[in-house]
Amino acid sequence: MSLAAKDRRLGWGLIAPALIWTAAFFILPFLAMVALSFATMDGREVVRGFDPGNYVRIFSDPTMLGALWNSLEITVVVTVISVLLAYPLAAIIAFRVPARWQRLALLMAVLPFWTSYVVRSYSWLLVLGQNGVVNKALLGLGVIAEPLEIASTRAATVIGFVHFFVMLLTLTIYANLIQLSPNYARAAQDLGASRWQTFTHVILPLTLPGVVTGAFLTFVLCIGDYITPQILGGNTELTLPQLIMLQLGRSGNFPLASALSVVLMAVVTLAYFASSRWLRLDRV
Amino acid sequence: MTAGVSIERVSQRYGTATALDAVSLEIEAGEFVVLLGPSGCGKTTLLNIIGGFAEPTEGRVLIGGRDMAGVAPKDRPTTTVFQDYALFPHMSLRENVSFGLRMRGISRADRAAKADAMLALVGLEGRGDRRPHELSGGQRQRVALARALAVEPEVLLLDEPLGALDLKLRRQMQEELKAIQRRVGTTFVHVTHDQEEAMAIADRIVVMNAGRVEDFGPPREVYLRPKTLFTAGFMGEVNRVPVVGGHAPFGPVAVPDGTLCIRPEAISAKGSLHIGLCRVTEAAFFGTHVRAHVTPLAAPDLALLVHLPQSAAVEVGTLLDLGAEAFVVLTE
C-alpha cells in the first residue's frame, strides 16, 4: 500500500469515532424527530404516517403562531440590545483599561457567567419581583408609589437574557478587539480619520465577523431557551420552547412537539444563512 | 553508518503542474550533496521524496540499495533537519535530542549519555536541561542537527537549515556543518537557494531548475564549466556573448558557434581571448575588487561586466585593453 493510502486509512480511523458519535446521537435523532413530526396522535397513542397536519396546525393556530412570534421578537430584541451594550464594554476594557488590569477587568465582567444558569434566572426574580430589591429600593426612595410589575413580564425575560448574553458577547468581542494591531487605528488617524471615522471605517469592519458570530450564538441560545422565559416571563405569554415543553408534558404530544422543534430549527437555519457571510463558527 | 542514494527517473506531478520531471541522480555514500536552485525548482520536493514525506508519481528511490516505495519516514534510514527546526517546545534539549533513541527503545541512561555527546558535538555542552525557547536561532539550529544525527541515520536531509540565520552566522554555521559532516561521515543532502552556501559546503552540487537537473558536479566544475546557460547564470554573474560564424560582436574568435560565457573576474588585461580596447562606462569600488561596466570600441552595443583588481585606477571614460582568461561556450 502506498504511503498516502496508509495516511488516509489512519486519518479515517482517527476521525471515525467523532463522526459516528455525531451521526448516531445528533443526525439520526434529528431525522427521527423530523419523521415523528409527520405522525399524528390517536388519544395518547402515536400513529406513524406522513401527515403535514401538525404544521398546518402550527401556522393556523393563533396560540402557536403567537408563541413563534413572541420568540422571534424577544430573541431579536435581546440580540440587538446585548450587542449594543457589550460592544462598548468590550472596547472600554480593551482600549481604556490599562493592560495589566485588562484580564482582571474582563474576568470580573463575566464572572457571573459561571453561575448556574437556572440560579441566575431565579436571582433576577429576587431582584425584579413585586417585593424584590428594585421595588423595595424605589419605594424606599419615594421614586414610585406602587411596586412595579416587572417579574412575570416580557421585560423580565429580556433583562434576564440580556444579562447573560452581554457577558457572552463581551468575551467574544473583546477577543476580537484585542487581536487587532493598534497600527490599524494609528494608520487611520495618521491619514486624517477622526476617532468616530476610525471606528466605523476600520475597527468595526475588522471585528464584524466576531460580532456576527457572537450575535448568531446569542440568537441560537436565546430562541431555544426554556428556563429564562419560564422562570421570569411567567405564563402570561408563551415562547416556542415553552410551548414545546407543554406539548411534551401535558399531553405527551410528541409529534406536535417535534413539528414545533423543526420550525424552531428552520428559524435558526434561516438566521444562519442570513449571517453565514460573516460567521466563523470554527473559531469561537 | 552511511549509504548512497539512487534516484531513478523520479517525477512528481500535482494535477497538470510538474514539480519534478524524470530526475535521476546517484549520490555516493558519505558525500555532502547540495540541491541548489531557485524557489519552485523542485529541490524541496525531491528532498521530501527522499525523506518519505511525499511519494513520487513515477520512478523510485533507493537508499543503500533498498527500494523505499511504501516505506514511511519513520522506517527510513533518513532523518531531516527542518527549515523551522521543529524542536519540541515542551521538552528539554536533552529530551529533544534523545527523542529518536527513545522511539527505538533505548534505555533512559544510554540515551541521555548519547544526547549529551551529540550536544557536545554541536557545541552545546552542558546545556541539556535548557528548553528550546531559551536558545538563539543558531543554537536551535544546532539542536535540530544533533537531534537528527543522534539516531545515526545513513542519510541526513537538510531543508534550507540556515535560511533563517543572519549572514554572518550563516557563514559560520556552514563551516561547522562541513566539519561535522566530515567527522560523522554520514551522507548529507542539503537544500538551499544560496549558491555561495552551496559552494562553501558541497562535495558536489546538483543545480535544479523547473523540475529538472541542470548540472551535477563539484563546485569548481559547476562554476567554471557550467553545462547550461541556466547554471552559468545561477552560479554567479556572467557575460553572455553570441558567437556566429567564428565572429563575436567585438571581432573574430577561435571558438565554436554558440554563447560565449565569461565570468566578470575572468576578464583582465592579460586574457588570452582577445576582446580589444574597451571604454569604461561605469565603475564602483567594492572592497575586494572594482566592478565596472565596459563597452568594446568595436561593438558599441555590447556591455560587459568586469571585475578589475582592487588597485586598478579606473573611472568613467578610461580605455582598457582586455581579454578573457577563462570562458566556456554553450550551444543550446
Place this chain on the structure above:
Amino acid sequence: MRVLSYTYLALAYVFVFLPVVVLVVFSFQDGRLPIPPFKGVTLDWYAKVLGDDDLMAALLNSLMVAVVSSLVALVLGFLAAHALARVRLPGSVLMRGVLIAPMAVSYLIIALGLLTVFNSLGIRPSLWATGIGHVVINLPLCFAISYAAMGDHQKAAERAARDLGAAEWQVLALVSAPMLAAPLAAAFFLSVTFSWDEFIIAFLLTRFDVTLPVEIWSMLKSGLSPATNAVGSLVFLVSVTLVILLEIFVFRRAK
C-alpha cells in the same frame, strides 16, 4: 471620554453583579423569604442544603456526568481535529461542518431528538443518556478548540517526531497532546462547566437520578426560599474557584 468610559464600566459591573450579590446576601437571610428586608445573618440554610441527601446526590451525579462526558468529547474532538489537520481527506470541509453543526442547534432540539430515538429503542432516561447528550453538545467545542490550536508549528513538530521514528500514537501522546496542553485543558474545563450547568437535556433525559440543575429546578417549584440562594451561592463559589484556578494555571501559562 475617560470619565464616561469608567462610568459605563461601573454601571456594567453593577448590572452584571446585581443578581449575584442579591443571591449571596439573601442566602444568609434569617427568615423564610430571600427578599428585603434583610433580617440578620444565619448559616442555617447552608446547613440545611449541605444536609440534603437528594441535593448532594445530584451534585455528585452532575460532577460525574460532566467529567466523563467532557473527557469523551475531548478525546473524540482532539483525534478528529488531528486527523483533519494532518491528512488530506476527501470531503474534509463537509466533515468539519458536520462536527461543528451541533453548536448551531438548540439544546432543546438535541434533547428532543435523543428522547425520540431512546423512546423508540426502549432505552430509559438515565444519567448515561444525559452524558451521551452532553458529549454531543461539547464535541464541537472540543473539536473547534483543538483544530484552531493546530498551527504549522505543531504540524512541523509532529512531522519531525515521525521522521525520528515515532508511531502515530507516540506522536499523539508525546508531541501533539503535550504541545496543546493549554488549549486542551481549556476545552476540557469549558466542557465541564457547560455540562455541569446544562438543564434541558438533563431534564428530559433523566428520571430518578438527576443532575444538580434539575434538582435546583424542582426546588424552585416550591417557591422562593433562602435554601435555593444557598445552593446557588455554593455553585457560584465552586465555579468561580475553578475559573480562577484555570486563569492562573492554564491561561497564564498559555501566553
